[in-house]
Amino acid sequence: MPTYHYIATKPEDGCPRCSKGFDLRRPISRPALTECPLCKTPVRKVITSVNTPRVSKPMSVSDAKSAGFTILEKRCDGSYEKL
Template identity: 55%
Template structure:
C-alpha cells in the first residue's frame, strides 16, 4: 500500500485545523480508495500533498564487475540472436 501525505487546507488557522493536520501527516491507504477529504481527528478539510520521490543517484554507469558483484548475469551479443555469458 502506498503512503499518502495530507495537510490541512488552512494550516495557519487554529480553528480550522488541529495540531496533527496543521503540520501534515502520512497515511497508508489502498490505491483504489478515494483520497481523504477530512482529518481523522478534527474532521476539518485536508488536501493531498504531492511528495518528493526518493530515488537513488547513479553517478556512473555500472561496469561488468559491478553487475556481477550485484548478482546479475552479464551477456554480450556475438551474432544475430546469439549471446555469450561473460
C-alpha cells in the same frame, strides 16, 4: 503502498496533527481523504517530491557480477553468450 501527505485546508481550524500536516500510507485504489481522521477538519492532499534512485555511473561488468547479475553479450548471429 504509496505514502500521501495531507494538510488542513485552514490550518488554524485543525488539530495539531493536521494543521502541521501528516503522512498516511493508503492503497492507490482508495480515494483521497477529504477530512482529518482525528478532528474531521477538511484536508487536502499535498504533492511532494518522489524519491528515485540515482545512478552516478554505469555499472561495470565486475560490479554487476558481484551484485549477483548474470552478464550476457550479444554475438553476431543473434545469440547471447554468458561472460
